[in-house]
Amino acid sequence: MTMGNKKELSPGHFEELLRVMKSRFEKNMNRHNGLEWSDVQTKLEACLMTGREKLWSLNEMERTGGEPDVVGYDKKTDEYIFYDCSAESPKDRRSICYDHEALESRKEHKPQNSAIDMAAAMGIELLTEEQYRELQKLGNFDTKTSSWVQTPPEIRELGGALFCDRRYNHVFVYHNGAESYYTARAFRGLLRV
Known part of the structure; x- marks a missing residue:
């Protein structure tokens, strides 16, 4: 509020x-x-x-x-x-692309927001791949969903973005076009207090 x-x-x-x-x-x-x-x-x-x-x-x-x-x-x-630490990727952050540039690149069927913009507006950061793996040591997360993670600039410059999930009792890191979005993909954040 x-x-x-x-x-x-x-x-x-x-x-x-x-x-x-x-x-x-x-x-x-x-x-x-x-x-x-x-x-x-x-x-x-x-x-x-x-x-x-x-x-x-x-x-x-x-x-x-x-x-x-x-x-x-x-x-x-x-x-x-x-x-x-929600079991699945946060429900009210799904169906978003990776960043503002990706959002603007879509000519039609644009998502409502992007992970980077949404995180910034919330005052939090996306987890890195390393932090995501640390989280997965604490439980089984994203067994049905996936989460965008911070993407290295060299990958993003080529149009890609990274996301992670847990399947077959293993943590996977994948890539997609940064402009893609899916109903089962959101992002996980980090806040320091």
């Missing part, structure tokens, strides 16, 4: 997000070994003073079906790392 022109949550909306995040954290302890919810909650509450846009971004991840969860902590930057 955006309050006025600012990207921030109302106090009531924040409390609901906190409740959902705590429940997910406690149900999936394998994703964050060695981390304590009380520390995560303290960091999220501190954002009420210094980083309300981060809370808005986390809520956008939740609102679009990403089911964000803590997957790590960066000691250097003192940030918790949240990934989209």
Whole structure:
């Protein structure tokens, strides 16, 4: 929920997000070994003073079906790392091409948006291939869907983009034209708080 022109949550909306995040954290302890919810909650509450846009971004991840969860902590930057941890690629981000250039290149049957533009508007980043593989060590994700991942410039310059999924108990990386889009493909994001 955006309050006025600012990207921030109302106090009531924040409390609901906190409740959902705590429940997910406690149900999936394998994703964050060695981390304590009380520390995560303290960091999220501190954002009420210094980083309300981060809370808005986390809520956008939740609102679009990403089911964000803590997957790590960066000691250097003192940030918790949240990934989209929904079993399948987030439902409200599907049927999108890779980036704005790809979207503009389509002459007909254009998708509503692109992964890069949507992530930027949400204040998050697409997972890299390496981060996607890290996520897959925490569970079985995208067994029926697929997710765009950050594509190296040399591939994108030639018109391609990368996506990943899990099939046959193995993580696969594929390529497609960046302008392609499918009802079972979205993207997974990353947010540092």
